[in-house]
């Protein structure tokens with residue numbers, strides 16, 4: 001039976017995330033949420049200072065090995081930190097989650113390629129300015145949930161790679177939902193190299209975001225998680241050297257996607273857990289002081305039931321996420337079934353209970369003077385992130 005006692009490192013990392021979250025992320029996230037223009041938000045000092053602070057504490061490099069300058073933390077510890085950061089700023093936390101994907105993929109898939117490690121991973125780990133965000137582009141305008149159709153010629157804009165004189169040439173477009181798409185310095189791009197081989201004719205390429213032919217879309221103006229930059233990426237004859245193909249096309253390509261979903265779904269689940277906790281903790285504090293009918297509303301049974309249900313959802317969601325992290329630590333990348341189930345449970349619960357917590361505040365729950373309406377808007381994005389819940393559920397039910 002795995003222990004539920006936190007190690008000293010876990011206690012320290014969670015406390016650091018809590019203090020930083022309260023002091024820096026929460027005010028920054030609230031301010032950015034209120035800015036009407038995403039372009040203005042991502043150019044603001046508020047955004048830059050908060051992201052720099054996160055990098056200075058090493059939250060961008062938690063999973064990377066110490067030999068490349070990372071913190072080398074285990075997956076359970078990293079999950080606990082994602083929960084705590086998301087408790088105070090789910091948009092910033094999502095950006096940090098996405099940002100670590102590129103150096104992680106390079107370290108995992110090309111650990112002996114010193115050129116790639118020195119060019120992309122080490123500078124990422126050394127960065128204390130918060131400007132070294134990275135992004136990974138999988139979904140496309142016409143290929144969202146249906147990632148098996150990259151090779152399909154009938155699909156417009158699909159991203160394809162062909163041989164150049166030296167290396168590879170990429171053309172195509174990734175969807176407007178690429179996390180950090182408008183800001184990233186380096187990218188991992190999934191592209192089809194041989195349509196005759198179907199899905200297994202695709203590979204994963206590292207692409208410097210300033211390479212000639214890379215064009216970023218404007219930052220999407222979205223319902224929630226407004227501290228997370230999302231933008232399209234397009235590629236017009238973008239040349240990359242041979243060794244930038246870090247996962248060559250092979251029958252193992254679907255396994256790469258499974259591994260990314262297994263690790264990514266857990267991270268999204270922790271974001272949902274942190275967000276749900278934020279809504280619950282704000283509503284609980286309010287319910288203890290708001291007096292109606294001659295007593296604090298927490299003493300009205302139906303308000304108490306809403307708070308209890310949220311508390312129970314937080315505890316049970318966290319237990320399943322920890323089980324998923326345990327699988328990932330035991331045998332990387334972990335258990336696909338547990339990760340997907342935990343992500344669906346966490347994101348469903350986040351919507352259900354942020355909605356209920358808005359009701360606990362009554363009319364004040366829908367005003368912008370309180371944080372609840374923001375949490376509800378933020379929660380709406382999470383079931384779509386890292387695969388929609390419906391398509392993930394269809395993927396996992398044959399494994400039950």
Ligand SMILES: Cc1cc2nc3c(=O)[nH]c(=O)nc-3n(C[C@H](O)[C@H](O)[C@H](O)COP(=O)(O)OP(=O)(O)OC[C@H]3O[C@@H](n4cnc5c(N)ncnc54)[C@H](O)[C@@H]3O)c2cc1C
Nearest residue numbers: 136137138139144145177178179384385386387388390391
């Ligand atoms: C916060 C956030 C962060 C993201 N970050 C990234 C990122 O970093 N990189 C990246 O590449 N992408 C990213 N995405 C994109 C995300 O993975 C896609 O948006 C998602 O897969 C859905 O694609 P789509 O919007 O094209 O919807 P569609 O695929 O068009 O789906 C529309 C609807 O149809 C349903 N549907 C689709 N196919 C089926 C089916 N076979 N059976 C039943 N129902 C189906 C879906 O469930 C959904 O309800 C992000 C999205 C969000 C919201």
